[in-house]
Amino acid sequence: MAESLGGAAVGESLLCAAVVVLLIVLAGVAEALRRARRRAAELAAENRRWRALAMDRADRVAIVSHELRTPIALISGAAELLLDGTAGALSTTQHGLVDTIDVKASEVLALAADLLTDAKIDAALFQFRATTVDVRRVTTGIVRDLRHLYPNRITLSARGASPRIMGDPDLIRQALTNLITNAARHAGEEARIGVTVRPNEDGVLIIVSDDGTGMSPEQTSELFRRGLAGKSETGNGLGMLITRRIVELHGGRCLVDSAVNVGTTILCSLPRRTPERDELSADPVA
Numbered sequence: 001m002a003e004s005l006g007g008a009a010v011g012e013s014l015l016c017a018a019v020v021v022l023l024i025v026l027a028g029v030a031e032a033l034r035r036a037r038r039r040a041a042e043l044a045a046e047n048r049r050w051r052a053l054a055m056d057r058a059d060r061v062a063i064v065s066h067e068l069r070t071p072i073a074l075i076s077g078a079a080e081l082l083l084d085g086t087a088g089a090l091s092t093t094q095h096g097l098v099d100t101i102d103v104k105a106s107e108v109l110a111l112a113a114d115l116l117t118d119a120k121i122d123a124a125l126f127q128f129r130a131t132t133v134d135v136r137r138v139t140t141g142i143v144r145d146l147r148h149l150y151p152n153r154i155t156l157s158a159r160g161a162s163p164r165i166m167g168d169p170d171l172i173r174q175a176l177t178n179l180i181t182n183a184a185r186h187a188g189e190e191a192r193i194g195v196t197v198r199p200n201e202d203g204v205l206i207i208v209s210d211d212g213t214g215m216s217p218e219q220t221s222e223l224f225r226r227g228l229a230g231k232s233e234t235g236n237g238l239g240m241l242i243t244r245r246i247v248e249l250h251g252g253r254c255l256v257d258s259a260v261n262v263g264t265t266i267l268c269s270l271p272r273r274t275p276e277r278d279e280l281s282a283d284p285v286a
Helices: 002-084 090-123 135-149 169-186 217-221 238-249
Strands: 131-134 154-155 166-167 194-197 203-208 254-261 263-271
Touching: 002 090, 090 169, 090 238, 131 154, 131 169, 135 154, 135 194, 135 203, 154 217, 166 169, 166 194, 166 238, 166 263, 169 194, 169 238, 169 263, 217 254, 238 254, 238 263
Parallel strands: 154 194
Antiparallel strands: 131 166, 194 203, 203 263, 254 263
16 A cells, blocks of 8 residues: 555656646747747848838939939930031040040949849839840840940841740840940950850850950959959949849849950850749849
8 A cells, every 4th residue: 555655656746747847848938939929020120121221222212313314314315416426527536525425424324224223123122024025136236226335346146046035125135235335344445245145945045255354263253243343443343233133033144254364255044934923022123
């Protein structure tokens, strides 16, 4: 009888100990859950705060971009009229000065567009407008326009079937313009720029190469990051960052091969169809 009572007492003690341990564990789990909920709420609030800041930045950039584009477009138009001889013949010096004004005005317009795109990407304000894009036609138009700014320097090779993909035509135009303009601006004044468009099994390849100054491995690794557009420090580097983001939004990628005093080749691939998404929260355009 005593042994039975002793065994029962031991059993009760073990049960009590188990209950205490269980309660301690449950209390720890409850505390961990409370901390997780609190951290989640803090992160959600922080995310809303950053989103609000990003949207405010996008609004401000949109205003500045609009205010910049109108007068700069007028300056560019006036410069083109002067270059066409509408106001009379220009001397060689005058022609060079007006040509510089025209080129720089175009660069400012491109910068305004890049700033607006970058701000909208960060604020997740873009609706991805996917439609059929004839990449050859888009590239041909870009090259034609840029030859006016960089005469006798840009060649285009687009053989085979005209590659078509699903994408946002405005974004693709912006990315390709940045890609070619970056080569023209940073490869050197005498460098020749070759643009190639060709279909592949997955979609289309766009290759932009030059025989200019080239870049070191360190510069190459920084090419698609904010702040460095190429070997020259005359640009802000935003254009190439936007190019990479746009290409990646379409499910593509960009590769760079460069050597100092040899030149640079940038290859961007775009698939026929973009990744499924209704709205782009991290990327482009206007």
